[in-house]
Amino acid sequence: MARAVTTQRKTINTVIAWIVGFLIFFPILWIFILSFHTEGDAIKHPFEVLTSRWTFESYATVQERSNYFRHFWNSVVISVGSTVIGLIIAVPSAWAMAFVPGRRTKDVLMWMLSTKMLPPVGVLLPIYLICQNLGLLDTRVALVFILMMINLPIIIWMLYTYFREIPGEILEAARMDGASLRNEVIYVLLPMAVPGIASTLLLNIILAWNEAFWTLTLTAAKAAPLTAFIASYSSPEGLFYAKLSAASIMAIAPILIMGWFSQKQLVRGLTFGAVK
Amino acid sequence: MTLTFRALMGATALSAVAMAAQAQDTTLTIATVNNGDMIRMQELAGAFTEETGIALEWVTLEENVLRQRVTQDIATNGGQFDVMTIGTYEAPIWGAQDWLVSLNDLPAEYDVDDLLPAIRNGLTVDGELYAAPFYGESSMVMYRTDLMEAAGLEMPDAPTWDFIKEAAAAMTDKENEVYGICLRGKAGWGENMAFLTAMSNSYGARWFDENWQPQFNTDAWKATLTDYLDLMNNYGPPGASSNGFNENLALFQQGKCGMWIDATVAASFVSNPTDSTVADQVGYALAPDNGLGPRGNWLWAWNLAVPAGSDDVDAAKQFIAWATSKDYTALVAENEGWANVPPGTRTSLYENQEYLDAAPFAQMTLESINAADPTQPTVDPVPYTGVQFVAIPEFQSIGTAVGQAFSAALAGQMSAEDALAQAQALTEREMKRAGYIQ
Numbered sequence: 001m002a003r004a005v006t007t008q009r010k011t012i013n014t015v016i017a018w019i020v021g022f023l024i025f026f027p028i029l030w031i032f033i034l035s036f037h038t039e040g041d042a043i044k045h046p047f048e049v050l051t052s053r054w055t056f057e058s059y060a061t062v063q064e065r066s067n068y069f070r071h072f073w074n075s076v077v078i079s080v081g082s083t084v085i086g087l088i089i090a091v092p093s094a095w096a097m098a099f100v101p102g103r104r105t106k107d108v109l110m111w112m113l114s115t116k117m118l119p120p121v122g123v124l125l126p127i128y129l130i131c132q133n134l135g136l137l138d139t140r141v142a143l144v145f146i147l148m149m150i151n152l153p154i155i156i157w158m159l160y161t162y163f164r165e166i167p168g169e170i171l172e173a174a175r176m177d178g179a180s181l182r183n184e185v186i187y188v189l190l191p192m193a194v195p196g197i198a199s200t201l202l203l204n205i206i207l208a209w210n211e212a213f214w215t216l217t218l219t220a221a222k223a224a225p226l227t228a229f230i231a232s233y234s235s236p237e238g239l240f241y242a243k244l245s246a247a248s249i250m251a252i253a254p255i256l257i258m259g260w261f262s263q264k265q266l267v268r269g270l271t272f273g274a275v276k
Numbered sequence: 277m278t279l280t281f282r283a284l285m286g287a288t289a290l291s292a293v294a295m296a297a298q299a300q301d302t303t304l305t306i307a308t309v310n311n312g313d314m315i316r317m318q319e320l321a322g323a324f325t326e327e328t329g330i331a332l333e334w335v336t337l338e339e340n341v342l343r344q345r346v347t348q349d350i351a352t353n354g355g356q357f358d359v360m361t362i363g364t365y366e367a368p369i370w371g372a373q374d375w376l377v378s379l380n381d382l383p384a385e386y387d388v389d390d391l392l393p394a395i396r397n398g399l400t401v402d403g404e405l406y407a408a409p410f411y412g413e414s415s416m417v418m419y420r421t422d423l424m425e426a427a428g429l430e431m432p433d434a435p436t437w438d439f440i441k442e443a444a445a446a447m448t449d450k451e452n453e454v455y456g457i458c459l460r461g462k463a464g465w466g467e468n469m470a471f472l473t474a475m476s477n478s479y480g481a482r483w484f485d486e487n488w489q490p491q492f493n494t495d496a497w498k499a500t501l502t503d504y505l506d507l508m509n510n511y512g513p514p515g516a517s518s519n520g521f522n523e524n525l526a527l528f529q530q531g532k533c534g535m536w537i538d539a540t541v542a543a544s545f546v547s548n549p550t551d552s553t554v555a556d557q558v559g560y561a562l563a564p565d566n567g568l569g570p571r572g573n574w575l576w577a578w579n580l581a582v583p584a585g586s587d588d589v590d591a592a593k594q595f596i597a598w599a600t601s602k603d604y605t606a607l608v609a610e611n612e613g614w615a616n617v618p619p620g621t622r623t624s625l626y627e628n629q630e631y632l633d634a635a636p637f638a639q640m641t642l643e644s645i646n647a648a649d650p651t652q653p654t655v656d657p658v659p660y661t662g663v664q665f666v667a668i669p670e671f672q673s674i675g676t677a678v679g680q681a682f683s684a685a686l687a688g689q690m691s692a693e694d695a696l697a698q699a700q701a702l703t704e705r706e707m708k709r710a711g712y713i714q
Contacts, residue, residue, distance in 0.1 A: 132354050220335045220357065237539060272284075
């Protein structure tokens, strides 16, 4: 039986949820506000910032100084490329582990997850030297491959969780009807797992979009994505808050808009199987 | 047969055209920091491309990221960059390792003898110039003339630390959020340790004796740190242990600092009426001394160098000769005014009346730079070069660790004695590990 919830309780929960939501969102809101002020105003007391003149000056400077669209395109290629290739590898892997598990499947899954526990800087030098020897420094190919490898455990884990929720009998029925393995996966499994695959895709695009260690370390001018674009506005000597804020907003805007439109799908996918 | 022959001829012709196009299409990748002078150079670099046909790709990074990226690239001979922006700390170390291309063969019209001797010496190893200075800086006292007057004091051109203490006490008005002195407190070899090492020189302290023995257990270091902590605890802003250049710049521009001792490049920011609320009330003086000879000022320059792994060494040298030339200075003056030309590298700039008229802080900058001697930074002899740093590869990690101990002392987490004891112990350990001492 469902627990009775009083109106007062509901109101309190709603208020708490809004406050927590606001606190999480506040840094982005403040960056947004600072981006519309001059450098001089951006360092004033917060209340003075709000009352001072709003201007597009920082956006104009950033637009003039940097090639935003080149960074943007690099981010798109790297994040979408790494996620799509990751999915192509992860779907058969997750299928195997979900529907034909072996004695060591759980161990394999845990081993894959354990690779996420290694600090990236621990493998910086070998990966840097491999890229250098293969002539892949400052190329999108290197980043697509590396980010795919980094996010692969998450992709497999997420898909494995979704696939486990799909009754194996349906796939068996397809097999009984003569479907090949390829057709079983493409025409039966994937349509049923669309919400899960979509949320995996979205989440991993976001993770790859925001990745700032490898993208800063392995790129120079040609393959530098939006993370490098943001980093270029931090200054050791001189005020930079307003321009840095404008660059940050320009960098996160595409992914924020994408997340906004797909939030229903994202939440549905992430909570898939949570409530039975 | 004829068709095959024609196809082969066509392919050969296309390859030849492609190769010729590639030869003309030289592109230099330049790694740089984000500061006003460097950004201005990017804006004006179109003139260089127009003149030479050499295209430029810019990689602008935050200082610490840049340092890590270029170190990684140069140590592995990565060849990602053709021109690197490096500091006075890296230039002699990397030059000695043959990681940089010598710039001794720059054309005669470059007039290398016009470079300020103090800056040029810091970039030269065994007679080879390994980097060309783009802009140079020292440190000096910037102070509020109105607050100084209200306190009934007059700032001498060359103040002593005793005067600074007296003035800081007289100018402090904590109720109105006016603090007598703002100094760097954020931990880091280029943050609080840049200031404290320069300050320690004027107290007669040194990092190492002639045999590389750490010297934090001396009275000179104790006096340095004690005076610094007294100044900051009594007359400094709250939370000073997390203040670096930009935080103090913001405080000064908002009228919350009576005095600020920091990079000479700050003068152009604090006197700029667009951002500074106290632009017309700023005075300048040399960094303080204690009557021992050396003053508490540092010496730094951002320089352009060619890494040994570059594929376009000649084009890179051509760019460096352009960007650090007298003609470039004239180009900036023509487009942005004399006050905005990169300071602190050439003697001729300080003989130019137009520049001296436009930059009231010019003479003080020159005197500060000339007052610093990287080869003899303090009273007693030292085995290293560098005014606010020690030009050995190990210094980055040692300097930052010592900076953390001193920053903790400023935050009240340990006493000056404990911070010095910790600094002595960790420096001894690292120097033993590196083989400088037994």
